[in-house]
Amino acid sequence: MRTEGDLTAKERMLRVMRREPTDRVVVFPTVHHVSTRVTGQTIKRFATDAGVMSSCLVKAYERFQYDGIEVGVDAVIEAEALGSEISYPEDEPPFVVRPLLGEDKAAIRGLKRPRDPARGGRMPVVINATRMISQRLGTAVYIQSIVMGPMNIASQLRGVENLIFDFLDDPDYARELLELTLRQSIAYARALLEAGATGLDIGEAICSLNTISPAIYRGFALEAHKALIKDIHEHGGKAELHVCGDTTALLDELCETGADYLDIDWPVDMGLACSKIPCRGNLDPSRVLLLGGRSYVLQEAQAVIAKAAASRGLILGSGCEIAPGTPLENISAMVEAAQQGAVPG
DSSP, rough: OOOOOOOOOHHHHHHHTHHHHHHHOEEEOSGGGGGGGHHHHEEEEEEOOHHHHHHHHHHHHHOOOEEEEEEEOOTTTTHHTTOEEEEOOSOOHHHHHOOTSSOOOOGGGGOSSOOTTTTSHHHHHHHHHHHHHHHHHHTTTTEEEEOOOOHHHHHHHHOHHHHHHHHHHHHHHHHHHHHHHHHHHHHHHHHHHHOSEEEEEHHHHHGGGTTHHHHIIIIHHHHHHHHHHHHHHHOOOOOEEOSSSSSSGGGHHHHHHHEEEEEOOSSSHHHHHHHHOEEEEEEEIIIIIITOOOHHHHHHHHHHHHHHGGGGGEEEEEEEOOOOTSOOOHHHHHHHHHHOOOOOO
């Protein structure tokens, strides 16, 4: 039972974005597919059935008691709706097998407008799952749905290698494609907010500095990210921006997007990142969470807390999505570390 002075999970998340005091360290791991291991469902059913998705995510939340639920599946939903061909393994995430524009870049002429999120591919699955979870838990728990950013959608329509060459050899085409994918991101984000999401996680793995340069980010992605986040804010939502890998050299630009907080991968110094902007992260999802034992997870989580909690901008989490094979006790250990972690008054 809640007593006077207690904070709900949702209140903790909103406070940490404003760098206000919380009653303990906020914890919000990136739990999607691993939630199927709580319920015994397959990833294919999770990815295609709103009822299964919502049930898995709610039961995982009830088991672990972290502060937010992230509603989403994989990185190809928008590209699938726009026409890329997708494969559905039974118990692995869906992936692109034939990007729509991979062999025929001129096919962009057929993409005159974004797909309607209410009818496009699996977007309705995530919208409906968001609505179900929000109706059940939205007043107490931070509900965050996932939308792919314009760069990521473009890479799933054109192919990563082709798109990188477009940035260099045909920048006008790349910008035309990004205008379309930005409109798709905006349309989907609005639908998810209308369904009850408090915030959105913008997935932009392709913006990793292992893939593109800071110059390409500044020249192509930055303004698109500003526009998307501005629209999310205008429609009443919060925005998290996720870029994989070591983003240390890109932190100032990511802060410039207007995001409420960043999702930080494990190679980045969390103390440095949180000194600039509230951040979620950044336990290594492979070395620590997948392969480590409970005591190692506690140790590494406590190290992240020690580096960053004083900023009042730390949301303890995984550096990227938690792998389906991750021992469930390791997720519990991460939450335990946060629940035991003191924060400055």
